Amino acid sequence: xxxxxxxxxxxxxxxxxxxxxxxxxxxxxxxxxxxxxxxxxxxxxxxxxxxxxxxxxxxxxxxxxxxxxxxxxxxxxxxxxxxxxxxxxxxxxxxxxxxxxxxxxxxxxxxxxxxxxxxxxxxxxxxxxxxxxxxxxxxxxxxxxxxxxxxxxxxxxxxxxxxxxxxxxxxxxxxxxxxxxxxxxxxxxxxxxxxxxxxxxxxxxxxxxxxxxxxxxxxxxxxxxxxxxxxxxxxxxxxxxxxxxxxxxxxxxxxxxxxxxxxxxxxxxxxxxxxxxxxxxxxxxxxxxxxxxxxxxxxxxxxxxxxxxxxxxxxxxxxxxxxxxxxxxxxxxxxxxxxxxxxxxxxxxxxxxxxxxxxxxxxxxxxxxxxxxxxxxxxxxxxxxxxxxxxxxxxxxxxxxxxxxxxxxxxxxxxxxxxxxxxxxxxxxxxxxxxxxxxxxx
Numbered sequence: 001x002x003x004x005x006x007x008x009x010x011x012x013x014x015x016x017x018x019x020x021x022x023x024x025x026x027x028x029x030x031x032x033x034x035x036x037x038x039x040x041x042x043x044x045x046x047x048x049x050x051x052x053x054x055x056x057x058x059x060x061x062x063x064x065x066x067x068x069x070x071x072x073x074x075x076x077x078x079x080x081x082x083x084x085x086x087x088x089x090x091x092x093x094x095x096x097x098x099x100x101x102x103x104x105x106x107x108x109x110x111x112x113x114x115x116x117x118x119x120x121x122x123x124x125x126x127x128x129x130x131x132x133x134x135x136x137x138x139x140x141x142x143x144x145x146x147x148x149x150x151x152x153x154x155x156x157x158x159x160x161x162x163x164x165x166x167x168x169x170x171x172x173x174x175x176x177x178x179x180x181x182x183x184x185x186x187x188x189x190x191x192x193x194x195x196x197x198x199x200x201x202x203x204x205x206x207x208x209x210x211x212x213x214x215x216x217x218x219x220x221x222x223x224x225x226x227x228x229x230x231x232x233x234x235x236x237x238x239x240x241x242x243x244x245x246x247x248x249x250x251x252x253x254x255x256x257x258x259x260x261x262x263x264x265x266x267x268x269x270x271x272x273x274x275x276x277x278x279x280x281x282x283x284x285x286x287x288x289x290x291x292x293x294x295x296x297x298x299x300x301x302x303x304x305x306x307x308x309x310x311x312x313x314x315x316x317x318x319x320x321x322x323x324x325x326x327x328x329x330x331x332x333x334x335x336x337x338x339x340x341x342x343x344x345x346x347x348x349x350x351x352x353x354x355x356x357x358x359x360x361x362x363x364x365x366x367x368x369x370x371x372x373x374x375x376x377x378x379x380x381x382x383x384x385x386x387x388x389x390x391x392x393x394x395x396x397x398x399x400x401x402x403x404x405x406x407x408x409x410x411x412x413x414x415x416x417x418x419x420x421x422x423x424x425x426x427x428x429x430x431x432x433x434x435x436x437x438x439x440x441x442x
Contacts, residue, residue, distance in 0.1 A: 143280035150273035168424035272438035
């Protein structure tokens with residue numbers, strides 16, 4: 001039986017000798033790619049950017065109820081538990097209880113018995129195995145947390161996008177219903193003209209065809225509205241939530257506070273939750289490579305046992321050192337694989353940064369383009385309104401044809417639909433920019 005202090009001293013000497021030969025690179029710590037000045041940048045909240053109380057209420061409800069977000073939170077809790085276990089690996093492993101044993105001396109005919117009351121073992125983390133496992137678990141927890149934040153941002157963006165689409169559909173239904181009402185009046189008028197000999201059946205049928213087309217279009221929009229509402233209720237984890245919408249308007253779209261979003265340093269994408277999750281996978285691959293190197297170093301353990309033998313207590317202390325030599329090539333192979341995985345992770349992270357930067361640039365360009373079309377869309381509607389009134393007067397006094405009225409009415413409806421679409425595009429592109437810079441992670 002060897003004294004514990006002697007075992008520890010021998011282990012330390014052996015460890016120091018092996019450290020100079022094998023420990024290169026096993027203690028390295030991953031350096032984050034996020035500069036400190038970016039970590040303190042404050043991104044406007046969704047309530048500040050979208051400035052619609054009805055939308056804010058929907059987002060608040062979704063954040064409280066959404067099941068996917070709750071699942072992401074549970075994954076964070078699981079990762080936290082694994083990290084706690086990894087930290088506890090620094091402590092000795094102690095177990096109580098055991099089994100009795102009898103030793104028989106066949107020459108002297110004597111016997112002795114003993115009972116193991118408890119054992120303990122402790123791996124001395126000189127070569128960083130325990131440390132790298134802890135760092136892998138810590139990075140995994142950060143990845144899970146980033147995933148939860150990304151899910152939160154995605155949920156906010158999805159609710160806002162569906163809300164603005166519903167606003168657009170409602171406005172388009174209203175415009176189509178007004179057009180249907182006007183078409184119905186036109187059909188009645190063209191029929192009176194036919195009775196008076198001022199129009200023929202072809203003209204009546206064309207007006208009727210356009211009228212029924214608008215009715216069908218309104219019903220199709222109604223089905224689309226029903227589908228989008230159900231999709232929104234799914235995000236709210238409710239099949240009967242009463243969705244309240246504010247009326248859509250170009251003025252509201254132009255008032256959306258996107259200047260702060262546009263002026264944020266593009267490098268902010270490094271803090272974006274989904275990009276951060278990819279970086280944490282990179283960190284894990286870095287520590288996995290460290291662990292693969294550590295597995296090629298000796299394993300040093302201290303152990304002990306507490307026994308009761310023939311009426312007396314017996315203490316045992318045991319030291320062990322295991323130096324892997326060949327291990328069927330597994331250690332060398334694992335080191336090569338982990339290095340390759342680290343290189344792949346670096347490329348995936350670089351690709352995630354490029355994709356995030358492109359999303360920000362595209363969203364900013366779309367906002368500017370849609371805003372630049374506002375006056376054009378508005379002027380087009382005004383022009384088509386005047387054109388329709390003029391052609392109706394011309395036909396009323398016999399100086400115009402029904403084909404001119406048909407064309408003018410169709411052009412007006414198309415112009416109104418296009419203006420509504422452009423307004424919705426402004427709003428959804430602001431949502432895209434909000435998500436692209438990582439908003440909603442607060």
